[in-house]
Amino acid sequence: MDYSRLYDFAMQAYTKIPYLFGGGRTLRPLGLFLEVTYRCNFRCSMCQFLKLMDDPRLNEKLGEELTIAEMKSAIDQVSRFGVIFFTGGEPLLRKDIMEAVRYACSKRKTYLVTNGILLKSDLSKEFVELGCRNVLGSGMASVGVSLEGPEAIHDETVRAPGSFGKILENVRHFVELKKKSGKKYPLIALKCVITAATLPHLNEMYGLAEEVGVDIFNPITEYNMPHTDRLEMDSSADFNRSPDPITGIDIDLLRSELFKIVERSKSSRVQLRLTPPGISNEDIIAHYEGRLNLENKLCYSPWGTAAISAYGDLFPCSNFVVGNIRDEPFMEIWNNEKMRRFRREIKSRGVFPACTGCCNLLTE
Numbered sequence: 001m002d003y004s005r006l007y008d009f010a011m012q013a014y015t016k017i018p019y020l021f022g023g024g025r026t027l028r029p030l031g032l033f034l035e036v037t038y039r040c041n042f043r044c045s046m047c048q049f050l051k052l053m054d055d056p057r058l059n060e061k062l063g064e065e066l067t068i069a070e071m072k073s074a075i076d077q078v079s080r081f082g083v084i085f086f087t088g089g090e091p092l093l094r095k096d097i098m099e100a101v102r103y104a105c106s107k108r109k110t111y112l113v114t115n116g117i118l119l120k121s122d123l124s125k126e127f128v129e130l131g132c133r134n135v136l137g138s139g140m141a142s143v144g145v146s147l148e149g150p151e152a153i154h155d156e157t158v159r160a161p162g163s164f165g166k167i168l169e170n171v172r173h174f175v176e177l178k179k180k181s182g183k184k185y186p187l188i189a190l191k192c193v194i195t196a197a198t199l200p201h202l203n204e205m206y207g208l209a210e211e212v213g214v215d216i217f218n219p220i221t222e223y224n225m226p227h228t229d230r231l232e233m234d235s236s237a238d239f240n241r242s243p244d245p246i247t248g249i250d251i252d253l254l255r256s257e258l259f260k261i262v263e264r265s266k267s268s269r270v271q272l273r274l275t276p277p278g279i280s281n282e283d284i285i286a287h288y289e290g291r292l293n294l295e296n297k298l299c300y301s302p303w304g305t306a307a308i309s310a311y312g313d314l315f316p317c318s319n320f321v322v323g324n325i326r327d328e329p330f331m332e333i334w335n336n337e338k339m340r341r342f343r344r345e346i347k348s349r350g351v352f353p354a355c356t357g358c359c360n361l362l363t364e
């Protein structure tokens with residue numbers, strides 16, 4: 001079973017009534033993204049935070065990153081059926097991150113995505129121990145590791161020579177530990193953004209995922225998200241601005257690689273999950289061609305998913321900050337006038353040009 005589809009289904013069911021009748025109000029979030037830091041030990045060429053990472057203010061604001069107590073308090077605001085996602089920057093650069101992860105796992109279903117270079121044995125062991133017992137239980141549900149192509153492509157993309165081999169070794173060890181434990185969770189996912197560089201190797205990467213024995217292969221549609229300067233978050237994000245087009249993609253090759261991996265998935269032990277999960281492969285192709293039809297697209301995300309920046313800003317999408325958890329209680333921000341207006345607007349006018357390629361898009 002594809003649990004990301006199950007999550008989408010749960011999200012739609014959970015948000016349906018507030019979406020239809022809430023007048024912009026909604027229930028507690030079902031999903032919470034915690035962007036725990038924007039520091040990173042890699043410099044991935046397609047990363048939306050690339051410019052931010054080399055901004056000297058990032059180090060000046062080191063002491064202002066979310067504390068563990070703040071993360072715990074935010075986790076408590078999420079529906080008890082909800083899901084916590086740890087991301088960044090590189091979340092494992094936070095030396096204290098496991099305290100927050102442990103807390104999240106004790107209360108909610110938890111996901112973490114990492115570039116894998118710091119995923120050493122002790123951390124993998126702990127992730128396995130924290131694995132949830134079943135699909136409905138709390139605990140570590142999945143750990144995603146980003147591997148941006150085969151060795152030469154990966155190391156060049158992330159600008160860290162020699163990193164591919166180390167990550168692969170870490171993932172192999174993680175898979176081994178999980179196998180020994182006899183546990184189904186956490187699921188281990190290999191993630192790879194579909195870029196001009198990785199595209200010719202997509203099927204090969206699926207093969208690698210099978211050989212290593214991970215649970216999921218997750219190719220991600222590249223998205224040039226506008227407005228990602230988390231140091232300058234304000235409400236002026238212009239959602240009518242389309243993301244910069246993705247360049248250099250051979251569309252015939254994209255079509256044939258997508259076809260190959262979908263065919264492969266029919267008999268593979270490794271589940272294929274394409275991101276965004278809510279749109280068709282033809283839509284993914286249309287996105288790369290710069291002609292995605294947004295008129296038949298919907299988004300429930302602002303009714304069910306919140307994100308918190310490393311500095312406490314709460315936002316539904318992009319840089320559209322609606323409040324800061326250091327200034328006001330989470331639930332007051334989540335249903336404040338600004339947030340309600342935003343929900344009403346997205347409901348009445350449909351998704352924005354800026355949403356092209358976002359992983360929350362759904363086809364009506």
Ligand SMILES: C[S@@+](CC[C@H](N)C(=O)[O-])C[C@H]1O[C@@H](n2cnc3c(N)ncnc32)[C@H](O)[C@@H]1O
Pocket residue numbers: 040044046047048087088089090091113114115144145146191192193220221222223224225
């Ligand atoms: C921003 S990273 C942060 C977590 C961690 N540092 C990592 O590398 O996985 C989260 C995910 O976003 C993906 N990603 C990076 N740039 C992207 C882009 N332009 N479009 C879509 N996904 C992207 C990465 O592959 C990764 O799986």
